[in-house]
Amino acid sequence: MHFDYANILVFLGLGVLLCALMMWLGALLRPASPDQIKLSTYECGEEVEGDSWINFNIRFYVVALVFLIFDVEVAFIYPVAAVFKDWVSAGNGLFALTEILVFVLILLVGLIYVWSKGDISWVKQVAATKQSAVAAGQAPGVERHVAG
Amino acid sequence: MLEFLNGLAAANPEVPGVLLRVAGMLAFGALVVFVFILPVAGITSWVERRVWARIQSRIGPNRVGPGGFLQWLADGLKNLLKEDVIPQAVDEPLFRIAPYLVVAGFVAAFVAIPFGGSLIIADLNIGILYITAITSLVVVGILMAGWSSNNKWSMLGGIRSATQIISYEIPLGLTIFPVVLVSGTLSTQGITAAQGWAPHTWHMFHNPFLLVSFLLFFVCALAEGNRTPFDLPEAESELVAGFATEYSGMRSLLFFLAEWGNLYVIGALVATLFMGGWQVPRFTDDPTLLAVAQFFTIFLKAYFWVFVAMWVRATLPRIRIDQLMALCWKYLVPMALLNTLGTAFFMVLFPEGSLVVRIALVAVVLAIIFVFARRVRFHLARARGLGYGAV
Numbered sequence: 001m002h003f004d005y006a007n008i009l010v011f012l013g014l015g016v017l018l019c020a021l022m023m024w025l026g027a028l029l030r031p032a033s034p035d036q037i038k039l040s041t042y043e044c045g046e047e048v049e050g051d052s053w054i055n056f057n058i059r060f061y062v063v064a065l066v067f068l069i070f071d072v073e074v075a076f077i078y079p080v081a082a083v084f085k086d087w088v089s090a091g092n093g094l095f096a097l098t099e100i101l102v103f104v105l106i107l108l109v110g111l112i113y114v115w116s117k118g119d120i121s122w123v124k125q126v127a128a129t130k131q132s133a134v135a136a137g138q139a140p141g142v143e144r145h146v147a148g
Numbered sequence: 149m150l151e152f153l154n155g156l157a158a159a160n161p162e163v164p165g166v167l168l169r170v171a172g173m174l175a176f177g178a179l180v181v182f183v184f185i186l187p188v189a190g191i192t193s194w195v196e197r198r199v200w201a202r203i204q205s206r207i208g209p210n211r212v213g214p215g216g217f218l219q220w221l222a223d224g225l226k227n228l229l230k231e232d233v234i235p236q237a238v239d240e241p242l243f244r245i246a247p248y249l250v251v252a253g254f255v256a257a258f259v260a261i262p263f264g265g266s267l268i269i270a271d272l273n274i275g276i277l278y279i280t281a282i283t284s285l286v287v288v289g290i291l292m293a294g295w296s297s298n299n300k301w302s303m304l305g306g307i308r309s310a311t312q313i314i315s316y317e318i319p320l321g322l323t324i325f326p327v328v329l330v331s332g333t334l335s336t337q338g339i340t341a342a343q344g345w346a347p348h349t350w351h352m353f354h355n356p357f358l359l360v361s362f363l364l365f366f367v368c369a370l371a372e373g374n375r376t377p378f379d380l381p382e383a384e385s386e387l388v389a390g391f392a393t394e395y396s397g398m399r400s401l402l403f404f405l406a407e408w409g410n411l412y413v414i415g416a417l418v419a420t421l422f423m424g425g426w427q428v429p430r431f432t433d434d435p436t437l438l439a440v441a442q443f444f445t446i447f448l449k450a451y452f453w454v455f456v457a458m459w460v461r462a463t464l465p466r467i468r469i470d471q472l473m474a475l476c477w478k479y480l481v482p483m484a485l486l487n488t489l490g491t492a493f494f495m496v497l498f499p500e501g502s503l504v505v506r507i508a509l510v511a512v513v514l515a516i517i518f519v520f521a522r523r524v525r526f527h528l529a530r531a532r533g534l535g536y537g538a539v
Contacts, residue, residue: 003169004270008282010177011259011269015252018181019402026228026398039236041299042393048237052303053295060311063473067314070481074321077488078277078334081325084492085332093496100492104485111481120477122470 062119073107151266176269180258189409190220196408196458203462223401230397235298238394242296246289247395247402253285254406254413261416262336264426264442266435275336276324279417280317283372286406287313293403294391305390308469309374315476316371316378322484323365326358326491327351327421330501340425345445352422353509354501357490362422364484366453369414371476374407376461378472411457415450423449 041048080100087096114120153172157165194209194217201208209216234243259282260275262268272278287310294306328334330351331342343350352362371378387393392403419425426442467475498505 003173004272007173007177007259007270008256008278010173011181011256012252014177014181015255016248018186018255019248019251022228022398022402023232026230026232029228030397031231033231034233038233041235041237041297042388043300044388051237052298052300054303056303056307060307063311063315066477067318070318071314071321074318074325075277077322077325078328081328082332082334084329084495088495088499093499097492097496101489104489108482108485111477111485115478120473122473 059119059122066114066119069110070107073103077103180269181255184263185255185258185409185412186405188412189405190224191217192408192411192454193223193404194220195455196461199455199458200462203459227397227401232398233396235394237298239296239298242292243394246293246296247399249289249292250286250406251402253283253289254410256282256285257413260336261413262340262420262426263446264439265337266439267426267443268337271335271337274334276328276334276339276417276421279336279413280321280324283410283413284313284317286410290391293395297391297394299394301388301393302391305387305393308387309391312374312378312472313372315473316368316480319364319476319480319484320368320372322481322488323361323368324421325484325488326361329488329491329495330354330358336420336425340420340427343424343427345424345427345429347424348503348506348510350422350424353506353513355491355494355498355505356509357487357494358422359509359513360483361487361491362418364480364487365421366414366418366456368480369417370457370460371472373410373414373457375411375457377464377467379461379466411454412450414457415453416446418453419446419449425449 077100080096080103084096084100087093153169156172157163157168160168197219198208198216200206209219212218212222234240257279259269260272260278262271290313291306291310294302294304294309297303297306327339331339333339333342339351347353352359370376389395389400392400395403426446428438428441428445430438431441432438
């Protein structure tokens with residue numbers, strides 16, 4: 001048992017060692033002649049405008065939150081799955097099935113809620129803008145510009 | 149492996165047992181990493197380019213060694229000789245750590261991947277859960293690379309990648325769930341032992357829901373591995389090289405090493421979970437011969453799926469980020485949840501499984517393969533008839 005898990009440490013260590021070894025081998029062989037241009041940030045030849053450490057779209061954060069909830073649920077489901085076969089062979093299959101059903105249905109309700117709130121549709125903003133643009137009687141070309 | 153080391157310790161009582169086991173652990177680990185993972189990842193890069201070239205009527209690398217076979221060594225050497233550029237604007241500690249995390253995450257997955265009936269590093273009792281957990285370390289590395297580069301392309305690539313990988317983790321976990329239900333264990337060896345060598349005893353033919361799960365699993369695994377059609381994080385036509393834009397030489401090679409190595413992990417998981425893993429008919433009593441046969445069985449099954457992944461990459465265009473998220477949350481997650489319920493329901497109906505259902509599903513899959521092969525033959529014949537060149 002402890003032996004099994006010690007192997008994970010060994011493999012993580014070997015992964016790091018593999019990288020270190022390759023970087024070290026490279027350090028022995030490769031040239032090092034840095035200059036100002038070479039060390040500048042690559043943005044397709046354009047002058048770099050400011051940092052990239054900026055606020056990013058909040059939607060990524062919402063997806064991460066939804067993921068967190070669902071991942072915990074998935075982790076909770078695994079122990080049930082591991083013993084389900086024993087329950088079925090002991091004749092308690094229907095009881096276990098009902099329990100799984102209730103759990104998964106709660107999960108589905110959560111999914112439906114997130115879905116109806118529009119948090120998993122990536123382009124809801126565009127759809128809303130489009131509608132208001134149509135309501136204001138703007139030309140289709142303008143819409144496309146907004147969507148892009 | 150533990151049994152082997154215990155046997156070795158019993159045969160050599162004069163050596164301290166702990167020392168022997170630790171030495172054995174290190175030796176086997178080094179063997180897997182340097183003799184299996186490195187060459188397989190490298191050779192996969194060569195096979196991949198040859199396969200694409202063949203599909204796209206090109207030649208591909210064919211100069212270095214017979215059929216260009218040594219191309220992967222030449223590329224490795226070239227990258228060793230490249231200058232290691234670390235731009236001034238980057239967050240240096242994070243920039244340096246990122247590739248280590250990515251490689252360590254994918255190498256550690258090999259602990260629980262079976263290579264044969266007796267060939268596994270450690271048969272963890274939570275094997276499959278462990279693999280899905282440890283491969284998430286790759287996300288941390290990729291996000292770190294994207295953020296620390298201080299480059300707009302890297303930033304976008306890193307965040308996209310993190311979103312994609314965590315999203316597809318949900319359906320991936322849920323599609324493993326029916327397999328666990330059917331086999332009643334999380335250990336990868338236990339899951340393989342619950343299947344037989346004959347196709348109709350494989351988990352993918354256990355019931356219709358598992359067949360769907362199998363397809364969903366492959367799709368999700370492609371997305372987890374950042375493969376086309378889900379390779380948005382390094383979409384070279386829009387984000388230069390995504391999170392790896394500022395990485396050069398050896399450091400960028402490490403990211404690609406993880407990608408190609410991950411391909412084998414995906415294939416081996418598909419083979420283990422759904423296609424009977426290393427199971428072979430018991431044709432001999434010689435354990436060594438049996439182990440060799442088992443190794444090649446799972447290797448060929450896994451490599452078949454690696455080949456399919458290359459085929460998909462050469463054939464399909466990339467999808468957009470909104471399509472990516474919609475596919476995951478609006479199709480894959482509900483379908484995976486229904487598969488879970490369906491499999492549980494099926495098991496209550498048929499506690500011992502149903503041979504009729506199994507054989508019917510095998511027949512359905514064979515029919516699909518037959519129709520597909522006929523279409524391919526038809527198109528090849530038509531292409532020849534129209535004179536599109538040698539096909």
